[in-house]
Amino acid sequence: MPELPEVETVRLGLAEQIVGKKIKNIELLKPKLVKNSLGEFLDALLGNSFFGISRVGKLLIFKIKRSQKTGAKKKTGQNFLLVHLKMTGQLIYCDQKNFVLGGHANSKSEREKFAKGETSDFCQKGKYTHIIFNFASGGKLFFNDLRQFGYLKVVSENELLDIKKNFGIEPLADNFTWQNFLQIFKNRKTNIKALLLNQKIISGLGNIYVDEILFASGVSPYRAANSLTEKEKKKIFENSEKIIARAIKYGGTTFSNFLNSEGKRGSFKKRLKVYGKEGELCPKCKSIKIKKVKLAGRGTRFCPKCQV
DNA sequence: AAGATTGTTGCTTA
């Protein structure tokens, strides 16, 4: 679920909540979600803090600040913690100021229990909490993931540079220029849906926003990339930035799982035009129903009349 | 109760 706007929403939240806080200990309840040796992972993080958080596409990048103590004896070089939320990952922070049902974010029954006053334990890990960062200040950061596709990994500066090479141009980033955008259509005969989903070509878009962008642009997801007119490409270019910026403004889309770092839902779902609207009347032409097909291996919603 | 579900990787096939 988390695409660029959702990951950006988490980034903005965590930047306020955890930057500068010392990591006292880390509970690795599901160690396989850590893609380092556990020693390496803990060694890089324990006792340290984060300078700040950045992002490339849907990947979060935490810059690790070594405390004086470990910095003096450990190998030099900047390390980074990478976190990918994949389909159902969540990063939720909880402390005295932000009481949330930390790990219970996915569980309706637990939320109801809390609503009824049957439990008052806010900062408790939940069924899908796999990693917990405990900060010296008392706050906790929960990494929850129902499907366990997400991961955490500590990398060096050089490893990060290599990883970044795999990301294409990104809406709202400096590299998202009209010139660069035109370039990605050259010699590509794949359909436009698959092209826009390809992170190596454009990073940050996922199934929801690709369907929304193509609908807003009046382009059928079936169209071969190299068959688009300049006018159509221009619309996709502009709508990519417009829709992504708007989705960030509304804190992302919560379709089923997504929660921000405060444990709250994003409100862009109300603004979706086609995703999840199959069978409903097209909001543009109001004459036929939104159709759902399988394309590029994904559920794809579009209006066959408005998107040609 | 089989099939689908937001993301990505890596394998197979063309």
Next chain:
DNA sequence: TTAAGCAACAATCT
């Protein structure tokens, strides 16, 4: 070389 297609990852929902 390149790319398209698909299974796999795990759990839940319809």
